[in-house]
Amino acid sequence: MNKSNTSERRNQLHKYLYKRKNRQIPISLLAKVLLICMLLSMQNVLGLLSEEDMNTVIRVLLSGTKGKVSIKIGGNISPIILYAYGKVDILYNNRFTDLYIKKYYFTSPNKGLFWIRDSTNDIAREEDSEGNRLPNRVVDHYNALINMFPSPYEKISIYPKEGCKDFFTSFLKSDPVKEYAHNILAILFLRAEGVPVPLIIEDEESACPRLTWTDEFNPEQSFSVPICIASAEEQESSDSNEEANIKKSSSKIVQTIKYFLNAESCQELEESIALKESAEKEVYWKNEFTKTPTWLIQSYIYYYLETIDDIDKLYYNIIKKLVFCKNKYPLGSNYRNIAQKFFEKSFMCEGEDTQSDVLKWWGKIKEFEGMAEASKKIRLLPFADNSLLPTKITVGANTQGSVQPEEWLISSDIESVLLTLLCCIAYDPKTDKYNFDHLPYMSKEVKSLFAMPSKNASTSSDSSETSGNPDINNPPSSNTPVIQVGQKIPQEVQKKWSKIIKNLVKRNTYISYTTLENNKRVIEPDILNILIIMIKVTGLDCSKYIEQIHEYRERLQDREQMDGSFGITCFTKGIAEYAEVIFFHMTREFLKNKTLADVFSISSTSSNDKRIMLVNFVDYSIQIVNNKNYLTGSIVIHYVTKCRNQSIVIRFVTPEKVHLGIRKCAVNSGCSKLQIEIPKIPIDSYILHVLSEYVKTINPPEPSDITRKFQALQMPRMLPRTP
Numbered sequence: 001m002n003k004s005n006t007s008e009r010r011n012q013l014h015k016y017l018y019k020r021k022n023r024q025i026p027i028s029l030l031a032k033v034l035l036i037c038m039l040l041s042m043q044n045v046l047g048l049l050s051e052e053d054m055n056t057v058i059r060v061l062l063s064g065t066k067g068k069v070s071i072k073i074g075g076n077i078s079p080i081i082l083y084a085y086g087k088v089d090i091l092y093n094n095r096f097t098d099l100y101i102k103k104y105y106f107t108s109p110n111k112g113l114f115w116i117r118d119s120t121n122d123i124a125r126e127e128d129s130e131g132n133r134l135p136n137r138v139v140d141h142y143n144a145l146i147n148m149f150p151s152p153y154e155k156i157s158i159y160p161k162e163g164c165k166d167f168f169t170s171f172l173k174s175d176p177v178k179e180y181a182h183n184i185l186a187i188l189f190l191r192a193e194g195v196p197v198p199l200i201i202e203d204e205e206s207a208c209p210r211l212t213w214t215d216e217f218n219p220e221q222s223f224s225v226p227i228c229i230a231s232a233e234e235q236e237s238s239d240s241n242e243e244a245n246i247k248k249s250s251s252k253i254v255q256t257i258k259y260f261l262n263a264e265s266c267q268e269l270e271e272s273i274a275l276k277e278s279a280e281k282e283v284y285w286k287n288e289f290t291k292t293p294t295w296l297i298q299s300y301i302y303y304y305l306e307t308i309d310d311i312d313k314l315y316y317n318i319i320k321k322l323v324f325c326k327n328k329y330p331l332g333s334n335y336r337n338i339a340q341k342f343f344e345k346s347f348m349c350e351g352e353d354t355q356s357d358v359l360k361w362w363g364k365i366k367e368f369e370g371m372a373e374a375s376k377k378i379r380l381l382p383f384a385d386n387s388l389l390p391t392k393i394t395v396g397a398n399t400q401g402s403v404q405p406e407e408w409l410i411s412s413d414i415e416s417v418l419l420t421l422l423c424c425i426a427y428d429p430k431t432d433k434y435n436f437d438h439l440p441y442m443s444k445e446v447k448s449l450f451a452m453p454s455k456n457a458s459t460s461s462d463s464s465e466t467s468g469n470p471d472i473n474n475p476p477s478s479n480t481p482v483i484q485v486g487q488k489i490p491q492e493v494q495k496k497w498s499k500i501i502k503n504l505v506k507r508n509t510y511i512s513y514t515t516l517e518n519n520k521r522v523i524e525p526d527i528l529n530i531l532i533i534m535i536k537v538t539g540l541d542c543s544k545y546i547e548q549i550h551e552y553r554e555r556l557q558d559r560e561q562m563d564g565s566f567g568i569t570c571f572t573k574g575i576a577e578y579a580e581v582i583f584f585h586m587t588r589e590f591l592k593n594k595t596l597a598d599v600f601s602i603s604s605t606s607s608n609d610k611r612i613m614l615v616n617f618v619d620y621s622i623q624i625v626n627n628k629n630y631l632t633g634s635i636v637i638h639y640v641t642k643c644r645n646q647s648i649v650i651r652f653v654t655p656e657k658v659h660l661g662i663r664k665c666a667v668n669s670g671c672s673k674l675q676i677e678i679p680k681i682p683i684d685s686y687i688l689h690v691l692s693e694y695v696k697t698i699n700p701p702e703p704s705d706i707t708r709k710f711q712a713l714q715m716p717r718m719l720p721r722t723p
Helices: 002-019 051-063 079-087 090-096 136-148 168-173 178-192 232-236 240-261 267-273 278-291 293-304 308-328 334-346 357-377 414-426 491-505 527-538 546-556 565-586 596-605 669-680 686-695 709-713
Strands: 069-071 105-107 115-117 200-202 210-213 223-226 347-349 410-412 513-515 521-523 612-625 628-640 644-652 658-662
Touching: 051 079, 079 293, 079 357, 079 686, 090 136, 136 168, 136 240, 136 293, 168 178, 168 240, 168 293, 178 210, 178 223, 178 240, 178 293, 178 308, 200 240, 240 293, 267 278, 278 293, 278 686, 308 334, 334 347, 357 669, 357 686, 410 414, 414 491, 414 521, 414 527, 414 628, 414 644, 414 658, 491 527, 527 546, 527 565, 527 628, 546 565, 565 612, 565 628, 669 686
Parallel strands: none
Antiparallel strands: 069 347, 105 115, 200 210, 210 223, 410 658, 513 521, 612 628, 628 644, 644 658
16 A cells, blocks of 8 residues: 555656756856857757857857856867767767677568668677677667667668657657756766766666656756657557567667666776877777767767757756756765866866867868868969960070970960960959959950950859869850960960060060071060060050169169179069069059068968969079170069969070970968878867867878978079070
């Protein structure tokens, strides 16, 4: 009789706990907690955090709020790991490739004799390959892993196939339980860490055990829920088979829950691991930690969080349970110390250092990832290599005193150099097309040489035209040959270009000429002629520049001013600065009066795909040819993004000869340095191990293209000076 009364009172208590609403309570510490709902008030979270969500959370955490407590960025429930975990294969490998899991296959009449994989029905092996029985903790771990990640169709998922009720997520999402799911997860999460939060399973041997949490300080916070997933009809059925099926389903869930309730504190183990070398730590996080209850419940939580409310409730309930332990266990007790250590590991108070190693490494990883992605999205020049450059060689092979170009340079003429420069000025890397919108006074005759988008065409870099092959430009409006990005310039276009140049320089007294051995008179390939012609071609106001250029030409022929290295240095510096002014008005990206160091500093703070242009004049000297001063050397035009750089080199060899070439696209030192540095992440915590695995998912630029910054940008070896 007494037993019956006790059972009845307990059932009444269960009914009361099940029907009551989980009301919030005022707790002094909770008043200081920075709730994650405040962090994510503008977010749209669906499962694992998106990158945008993660960045917003991090920004709010870093901003800090006086008197608040918030999640540690480097902790095991950090927003970083909530995002990064879905990008790595750690969980996939443990769920689908581990030898301790026996894979389930079946055949279907509709599929012939082929075996079909059904990972939902996988089971944990109880013996190893040699027939030795595995420890219970190992078997329990893999059974729990399968039950928490049924993963139909071999894709990681906490959801089973439709109709399957004996899985952990089915239990949490069931009507009697879903109100307390975050409470349960918070407790299991803490129990896996060894934090002694009381949670018990009642009537374990019955067809429908119950999971009960009792808060002795705030009884209204208590709950008791059934661990059987069955409809009302199934629960009321007297069919013994139905009862057996319900008991079997609840048994799997009970075993999963008990796996975490029986977990021992791993704090001492983690403290001992912290003293080991990085290589030993990596082995632990990769091979041993993934066999623990802590790893499994963390992994599950990362996939369970689906909404803003989910994240808020989980973090809030973790704090509530830590407060419970603080109230329940006396100061100095082992249980309270365990709870305190966990709090210090996972949460931070205002004023603490937020610049954790995790955040520093994550910043480097994302910077490198951005560089790697940008390097594959945008080309720097409209020419892939020297084979696409315009070449119309006007110099005979036996010209006296001529020197063959270096292997990567080609012999050229000034018309080809001018056309190459014009192509680079016209090229818009954002649309991968030629465009002269920034030069409104350029002649229609010059523009007609190029294939350009119509005024009504989209110029967005996201348009369908630019999303495919980067070498495909808008087709020309007629069958007339035109210059197209990524294609060799037609000979017909080069002939038209020659006529345009001849007409531009007619009766121009500022242009200097030279006479070849065959008595053919050609435009002298020097920097001053190039500047004059480019000014006229691009439609700039000649009157603003021509007199100054003429003064430089007169100074060049002044033997007294050009006598000695100081005079030559002053001259070349002056002409270089003036050329910068001219190019500044011709191009979209040119930066006036910037050095290589300046450009790399600017590019380090700019977007990954923003192209910057810089012109350098290097190794200039004065040669006396036919009793006339000639300025030799190289003009180098650098195109730089945050991660790559590429250069065009115009080398003035003699008054008759010029060389032209495109250097191979190289990875900037910042990118290559990060590529070397990032694999050396110290594996001091599980989140750092996750980040080291995340790095492996980044597809870096080809190693053969990686050089040091100044190696990549160093100028080609200059030819010997003529006496």
